[in-house]
Amino acid sequence: MSQPSPPKGLRPRKNPSQARSAETVASIVEAAAQVLETNGFEGFNTNAVAQRAGVSIGSVYQYFPSKDALTVALIHRETSRFHDDAANALAKRSGKAALEYLIGASVRQQLQRPMLARLLDLEETRPALRGETAKSDAMSALLLTIIKRARPAHQHPDIAAADVMAIIKGMVDAAGERGETDIDSLESRLRAAVFGYLSRTG
Amino acid sequence: MSQPSPPKGLRPRKNPSQARSAETVASIVEAAAQVLETNGFEGFNTNAVAQRAGVSIGSVYQYFPSKDALTVALIHRETSRFHDDAANALAKRSGKAALEYLIGASVRQQLQRPMLARLLDLEETRPALRGETAKSDAMSALLLTIIKRARPAHQHPDIAAADVMAIIKGMVDAAGERGETDIDSLESRLRAAVFGYLSRTG
Amino acid sequence: MSQPSPPKGLRPRKNPSQARSAETVASIVEAAAQVLETNGFEGFNTNAVAQRAGVSIGSVYQYFPSKDALTVALIHRETSRFHDDAANALAKRSGKAALEYLIGASVRQQLQRPMLARLLDLEETRPALRGETAKSDAMSALLLTIIKRARPAHQHPDIAAADVMAIIKGMVDAAGERGETDIDSLESRLRAAVFGYLSRTG
Amino acid sequence: MSQPSPPKGLRPRKNPSQARSAETVASIVEAAAQVLETNGFEGFNTNAVAQRAGVSIGSVYQYFPSKDALTVALIHRETSRFHDDAANALAKRSGKAALEYLIGASVRQQLQRPMLARLLDLEETRPALRGETAKSDAMSALLLTIIKRARPAHQHPDIAAADVMAIIKGMVDAAGERGETDIDSLESRLRAAVFGYLSRTG
DNA sequence: TATGAATGAGTGTTCATTCAT
DNA sequence: TATGAATGAACACTCATTCAT
DSSP: OOOOOOOOOOSOSOOOOSHHHHHHHHHHHHHHHHHHHHHTTTTOOHHHHHHHHTSOHHHHHHHOSSHHHHHHHHHHHHHHHHHHHHHHHHHSSSHHHHHHHHHHHHHHHHHHSHHHHHHHHHHHTOGGGTTTOOHHHHHHHHHHHHHHHHOTTOSOHHHHHHHHHHHHHHHHHHHHHHTOOOHHHHHHHHHHHHHHHHHHOO | OOTTOOOOOOSOSOOOOSHHHHHHHHHHHHHHHHHHHHHTTTTOOHHHHHHHHTSOHHHHHHHOSSHHHHHHHHHHHHHHHHHHHHHHHHHSSSHHHHHHHHHHHHHHHHHHSHHHHHHHHHHHTOGGGTTTOOHHHHHHHHHHHHHHHHOTTOSOHHHHHHHHHHHHHHHHHHHHHHTOOOHHHHHHHHHHHHHHHHHHOO | OOOSOOOOOOSOSOOOOSHHHHHHHHHHHHHHHHHHHHHTTTTOOHHHHHHHHTSOHHHHHHHOSSHHHHHHHHHHHHHHHHHHHHHHHHHSSSHHHHHHHHHHHHHHHHHHSHHHHHHHHHHHTOGGGTTTOOHHHHHHHHHHHHHHHHOTTOSOHHHHHHHHHHHHHHHHHHHHHHTOOOHHHHHHHHHHHHHHHHHHOO | OOOOOOOOOOSOSOOOOSHHHHHHHHHHHHHHHHHHHHHTTTTOOHHHHHHHHTSOHHHHHHHOSSHHHHHHHHHHHHHHHHHHHHHHHHHSSSHHHHHHHHHHHHHHHHHHSHHHHHHHHHHHTOGGGTTTOOHHHHHHHHHHHHHHHHOTTOSOHHHHHHHHHHHHHHHHHHHHHHTOOOHHHHHHHHHHHHHHHHHHOO
16 A cells, blocks of 8 residues: 655755746646545555646656655645735734634635645644644644734643644534535634633633 | 455454454454554555464454455444443533533543544545444534533534534544643643533534 | 456556557567466466566556456457458458368467467456457457358358357367367368358258 | 465365265265356355355365365266266167267256356366366267267277367357357257268268 | 656455364 | 364555666
8 A cells, every 4th residue: 555665855856946847846736736636545646646747757756756755845835825824814913813814714725625635634644744744833833923912811822722723623624524615604613612712721 | 456445345254253263353453453553554554464463364354354344343443442431421410511521531532542543533534434434423423412412502513513523533633643641631621622612602 | 366356447558659668568468478378377477477578567567457458468469360360261252262261270370379279268258358359259250251151041140150160169279289280180170060060051 | 366276186085985974075066066157267266165065164175185176076076967978878779879869968968057067168178187087088988989880981080089079069168158048959050060070071 | 857668565365275173 | 073263375456766768
């Protein structure tokens, strides 16, 4: 099932200087996303990605030293998309508004490509990739800042940040799994859970 | 390998009548648990399970028609353990007490074998196994009953049940992933999230 | 083994565009023929074929999606060789001459690689391959045409075609099995059987 | 596909002296016949036979030292059934009548259990079983005698015997494969082929 | 730089056969 | 003698990765 996977580099082989390379890299990553969405985990293999991207398997390995590196790149892409969006949350006046914005961003991203988001959450937990994926970390940092602002008196803001993130991930993933599409409903329930949690912890 | 996985049965091949068989079956399932915990997903293969169980690969297939069947058996084992415990929740007088008991049971089980619980949660979502794993269903049903008792006026008890389960799973899994061991703290935060959510939804 | 033989495609995976590929494909099919001849049915496995062809097992599966597909390809190779030859029979003036030519072609092919021909006849009857092998069909059609010309008054030309084919196959296979090498003798006896049959049926 | 199959004895382990043993042996052989007919070649395995016979796999090996030995026993059973019947042919006055009787016997046996007969013909040709199966030999001897009587002047009665047998086997097997059930038609066509052959060879 | 043919270790699964009970 | 649990060699097939062109 899972191939040998000798500890290969996880970072892209090169930061593509030429425009053409950049396009190729982007198309490969997008192909990876599509294959993951379409075929699921079991059908996520490098040859399928190459074919979907319309490039040779050799080209894939020209830009990514290993399958894991490709996965990491995909995670980074999804993460940074989210990150840019989420950074706006910090600009919001109140902590509460920032938190609400963040919740909205999570929901929006998740429901846009539900399968993909879930699969990536999943991949993120693989030991081999641990530390290479910044989503949790970055989002944790963001959350921590926001929570400190929203609940200045909280005793354990770091724990709260982790818990809030877990709540969001858990509920949003489950919603995606069920095929839920009603954004507003999901968002309001998420707010209930998050603010409920915060108001009842120190 | 026979990778492709022709639609094989997912239920055990025989219910072992002899004492020796029962032992073997149990040892295989326990070995599967250990391999999953130790080696993770990538190292979870039938040969490793057989070796860890101290039996031949043939014996594994004597009792389980496929790798997936073995996984399902493992899920069932963990689930029923949990289920027996959780059924007590229903006996509790108040809905609130029942819910608290359920939260406690979740925490206890999860923190006992954190890696295993997380990996099984994950496997449960595999399309191939869908419908064969009762955990979510059984727990959902339980939760639904409990929530109806705890919040008789709730407008959407089924949605609430799903959300509460997602919250519990999300927070508990994240705690397990972080290696958290403080049961009391985790439990009280879970109560905050769950009751916070319930008190703020209709 | 491929034991259960999940319904895999039976047609080759790609028509090799590069020269190197074509060579590899040809060498694999020829290796299959040799393994079948040398080791018989029992020793006909994909690893042996790969080894004999001097390629990796992966290469075999690059071109043939399954063992059965490889067998079918081998049958087709042998068949088309025969078919090209036999098509000439139709050009013969009289039905009788055409039939004699066909008999000669059968004998020649069979005695060239007796073991192979017999094993392929045998494989052809495997349910899994039914319909993918054109030999019987094509030869039947040919025979039918020829017999209609040779015996315009025959009441059941289709049955006669089937019977004549069975006679030829039966006698030629048996001769191959016995290690018979005298082409002329075999041919004259075949003519006796075929024309004897035709002259005595309506 | 085919298992290791170290050269094991091919003769039954014991000639069962006790009545119970004889019954068991018979039931095993009959089970083998049924499995072969029902599941075909690919499904013909010792465990299936044991199960169908209602005995343990151990018992099968108590009476037959190997799978091949079981196959040989089955061939013998079918053969001797045929043999007894066919021996009557010799009692017939004329060679012609004897030959006609033999043809009839072949047809009858074949169409009774078509799949079984074909599969056994097939097994008979396996090198590992060669020499252990008397069908061809016995029938050849019978045919030789009959042909000598029917065509005293024939130059090569042994070759004729082999050819006649090949014709019969070929036509009858093909008929079985096509699912033909009209005994009379098949018999008359066989007579045409056999006597046509004999009348045109020396 | 791009291609895609080639590689081969790894994996799931079967089934003839053995042997402790 | 009968049982059936256990064995493990054998086999079909996959897929991450390499490298000659």
